Amino acid sequence: MNINTTKIISLLFFIFSAFYLYTAYQIQVFSFDENAPFNARTFPIYLGYTGLFFSGLKILLPEPNTIKIDHKNLEYKKTAILVIIAFIYGALILKVGYFLTTSLFLASSYYFLGERRWLLIFLLSFPFVAAFMYLLHGVLDIYLRDPFLKLIGVM
Amino acid sequence: MIEGILIGLKTALTFQNILMVMIGCFFGTIIGMLPGLGPMTAIALMIPITYGFDPATGLILMAGVYYGAVFGGSTSSILLNAPGVPGTVATSFDGYPMAQQGKAGKALAIAAWSSFAGGTLAAIYLLFMAPSLSKVSLSFRSPDYFALMILGLTAIAAFSSKGQFLKAMMMVVLGLMLASVGQDSLSDITRFTFNNMNLTDGISFVLVVMATFAMSEALTIILKRNDPTAAAKQVSLTELGSIRINKEERSKMLKTIPRNSIMGFFIGVLPGAGATIASFLAYGMERNFVNDEEKQKFGKGSVHGLAAPETANNAACSGAFVPLLTLGIPGSGTTAVMLGALLGFGIQPGPRLYITNPEIFWSVIMSMYIGMVILLILNLPLIPYIARILAVPKNYLIPLILFFSITGIYVMSFNNFDIYLMIGIAVVATFMRLYDFPMPPLILAFVLGGLMEENLRRSLLISDGSFDFLWGRPLTLIILLFTISIIGWQIYKSFKK
Numbered sequence: 001m002n003i004n005t006t007k008i009i010s011l012l013f014f015i016f017s018a019f020y021l022y023t024a025y026q027i028q029v030f031s032f033d034e035n036a037p038f039n040a041r042t043f044p045i046y047l048g049y050t051g052l053f054f055s056g057l058k059i060l061l062p063e064p065n066t067i068k069i070d071h072k073n074l075e076y077k078k079t080a081i082l083v084i085i086a087f088i089y090g091a092l093i094l095k096v097g098y099f100l101t102t103s104l105f106l107a108s109s110y111y112f113l114g115e116r117r118w119l120l121i122f123l124l125s126f127p128f129v130a131a132f133m134y135l136l137h138g139v140l141d142i143y144l145r146d147p148f149l150k151l152i153g154v155m
Numbered sequence: 156m157i158e159g160i161l162i163g164l165k166t167a168l169t170f171q172n173i174l175m176v177m178i179g180c181f182f183g184t185i186i187g188m189l190p191g192l193g194p195m196t197a198i199a200l201m202i203p204i205t206y207g208f209d210p211a212t213g214l215i216l217m218a219g220v221y222y223g224a225v226f227g228g229s230t231s232s233i234l235l236n237a238p239g240v241p242g243t244v245a246t247s248f249d250g251y252p253m254a255q256q257g258k259a260g261k262a263l264a265i266a267a268w269s270s271f272a273g274g275t276l277a278a279i280y281l282l283f284m285a286p287s288l289s290k291v292s293l294s295f296r297s298p299d300y301f302a303l304m305i306l307g308l309t310a311i312a313a314f315s316s317k318g319q320f321l322k323a324m325m326m327v328v329l330g331l332m333l334a335s336v337g338q339d340s341l342s343d344i345t346r347f348t349f350n351n352m353n354l355t356d357g358i359s360f361v362l363v364v365m366a367t368f369a370m371s372e373a374l375t376i377i378l379k380r381n382d383p384t385a386a387a388k389q390v391s392l393t394e395l396g397s398i399r400i401n402k403e404e405r406s407k408m409l410k411t412i413p414r415n416s417i418m419g420f421f422i423g424v425l426p427g428a429g430a431t432i433a434s435f436l437a438y439g440m441e442r443n444f445v446n447d448e449e450k451q452k453f454g455k456g457s458v459h460g461l462a463a464p465e466t467a468n469n470a471a472c473s474g475a476f477v478p479l480l481t482l483g484i485p486g487s488g489t490t491a492v493m494l495g496a497l498l499g500f501g502i503q504p505g506p507r508l509y510i511t512n513p514e515i516f517w518s519v520i521m522s523m524y525i526g527m528v529i530l531l532i533l534n535l536p537l538i539p540y541i542a543r544i545l546a547v548p549k550n551y552l553i554p555l556i557l558f559f560s561i562t563g564i565y566v567m568s569f570n571n572f573d574i575y576l577m578i579g580i581a582v583v584a585t586f587m588r589l590y591d592f593p594m595p596p597l598i599l600a601f602v603l604g605g606l607m608e609e610n611l612r613r614s615l616l617i618s619d620g621s622f623d624f625l626w627g628r629p630l631t632l633i634i635l636l637f638t639i640s641i642i643g644w645q646i647y648k649s650f651k652k
Contacts, residue, residue: 028344079585082554091571
C-alpha cells in the first residue's frame with residue numbers, strides 16, 4: 001500500500017468522521033425523544049458511519065494514479081500573504097469600517113501581488129470602493145456599517 | 156400555460172429584468188472566458204448583488220450568468236484551445252483547428268448560432284415539460300424524495316469526479332456534515348456548535364459557496380502561478396476574419412442542431428450530468444450520424460463537430476433547470492447554488508412553485524429566450540472588446556474576487572467569525588483542490604442536507620423506524636436500485652484499477 005498525500009487526507013477524514021460520530025452520539029436529545037424512530041442525532045450518526053466507510057475504502061484501496069505535485073513550483077509565499085491580509089481585513093472591518101479597511105485591503109493585495117503603479121493602485125482601491133459602496137448602500141439599499149465614515153461625518 | 160407564459164413575459168420584460176439578463180450574460184461571458192473560473196464562481200459572486208432584488212430578478216440574473224459563462228467559455232476554446240469551462244472542451248476539438256485555418260470569425264459564428272439555437276430549443280422543451288413534470292412530481296412522497304436526493308448526490312459524485320468517485324463521495328459526506336451544524340429544524344437542539352453562538356443558526360450557504368469556489372479558485376490561481384487573463388489578452392489581439400456562414404454550412408447546422416438540442420436537454424435533466432457530458436456525448440454521437448467523408452473532417456475543423464457540442468452544452472444548461480424548478484432538487488453544482496440563493500429568499504422550489512410563485516417559474520423560462528438573443532448579440536460582434544476588458548492583470552483580478560467574496564459575507568452577517576470561517580474553509584478547499592477533491596458534490600450535498608434529513612425523518616416516522624420505506628413503493632425502489640448500481644459500478648472500477 002502506497003502512502004501518499006491523498007491517503008493522508010483520507011486518513012484525516014477518517015479521524016474527522018470518527019470525531020463527528022463521537023460528537024453525534026453526545027448530542028443531548030429530549031428524554032421523550034430518546035427512543036423515537038428519529039431524533040436530532042439520528043442523521044448525524046448515519047453520516048458519521050458513511051464518512052468512515054468511504055474514507056476507509058479510500059485508505060484501503062490501492063491508488064494507481066498517484067497525484068504528484070511539484071511543491072517548488074507552487075507560490076506559497078504570496079498565497080499565505082493574501083490569506084493573512086484577508087484575516088486582518090476580517091478582523092478590522094467591523095471596528096474601523098467598510099470603506100477604509102476594504103480600500104486598504106485592495107491596495108495592499110495589489111502591492112503584494114507585484115503591482116507598483118501607485119496611481120492605479122489608488123484608483124482601483126479608494127474610488128472603486130466608494131463607487132461600490134454607493135451601489136450597495138445608495139442604490140440597492142443594503143446597510144453597510146462604517147464607524148470611520150461616521151467619525152469624519154460622511155455617513 | 157398561456158396565462159403562465161404571459162405572466163412570465165410580463166415579469167421578464169420589465170426594464171429591470173431585461174437589464175439583469177444583460178448584466179448576467181455580459182458578466183457570465185467574461186468569467187466563462189477565463190480558464191479556471193467557472194459559472195459557479197460567477198454565480199457565487201453575484202449572490203450579494205441579488206440581496207437587493209426580488210427573487211424573480213435575482214434568479215433571472217443568476218440564470219443569465221449561467222448560460223453566459225457556458226457561452227463565453229466557447230470563445231477561449233475556439234481561439235486559444237484553452238476552454239474557459241469544462242462544458243466547452245469538446246468545442247475546441249473542431250473550433251480551434253478552424254481558427255487556425257484563418258476562419259476564427261466563422262467558427263465563433265457557428266458556435267454562437269448553435270448555442271443560440273440549442274438554448275432556445277431547450278427553453279421550448281422546458282416550457283412544455285416543466286409544468287407536466289410538476290404535476291407528476293406532486294405524487295412524490297418523502298421516501299421518493301429521499302431516494303432521489305441520494306441518487307442526485309451519487310450521480311454528481313460519479314460524473315464530476317473524473318474517476319475519483321471515493322474522493323467525491325467523501326466530499327458529499329463532508330457537505331452533509333457541514334449542513335448538519337446548528338439547530339435541528341424540528342427540536343431546535345443545537346448540534347456541533349461547541350457552545351459557539353455564531354454557529355447556532357448553522358453555516359451560511361453563501362459562505363460555503365464563496366469559500367469553496369470564488370475564494371478558493373482565486374487562491375489556487377495564485378498558488379499554481381496561473382494567469383487566466385493571459386488568454387484574454389491573446390483573444391483581444393486575434394484577427395477574427397469574416398463571420399458569415401455560407402449555405403452549405405447552414406444546411407449542415409440545420410441537421411445537427413435539432414437532434415443535439417434534444418440529447419443535450421435530456422442529459423441536462425439527469426442529476427449530476429450536465430453540460431460537460433452532454434457536449435462530449437454530442438460530439439461522439441454526431442460523428443456516428445454523418446457520412447464517411449464528413450467523418451474524416453472531425454478534429455480538423457468540421458462544422459458538425461463544432462455545432463454539435465455547442466448546441467448540446469447550452470441545451471443541457473436549460474435541462475438542468477427541470478429538476479430544480481419541478482422537484483426542488485438541483486441536478487448540478489450550479490443549479491445547487493441557485494437553489495441555495497432561492498432558499499435564502501424564502502422560496503422553496505418544487506412541484507408547487509409554479510402555483511405559489513408563477514412569476515418566478517415563468518419569468519425564468521421567458522428570460523432564457525431573452526438571454527439567448529442577448530448572448531448572440533454579445534458573442535459575435537463584441538468578443539474582441541469583451542476580451543480587452545478581460546485583459547485586466549491577475550494582480551487586480553484576484554484581489555477583486557477576494558473583495559467580492561468577503562463583502563458578500565460581510566453584508567449578510569456583519570460578523571467577523573463568518574469571515575474567519577470563510578477564509579479557513581477556502582484554505583482547506585484550496586489544498587484539497589490540489590489533490591483533485593471535487594467541490595461541486597460538496598455544494599450539492601450542503602444544499603440538500605436539510606431537505607434530506609427532513610425527508611428521512613418523515614419516512615422513518617411514518618414507517619415507525621423501519622427502513623422498509625426504501626422498498627415499500629416501486630418508485631423509491633427503482634431510484635434506489637439506480638443509486639446502488641452507480642455505487643457498485645464505481646467501487647468495482649476502483650477495485651479493478
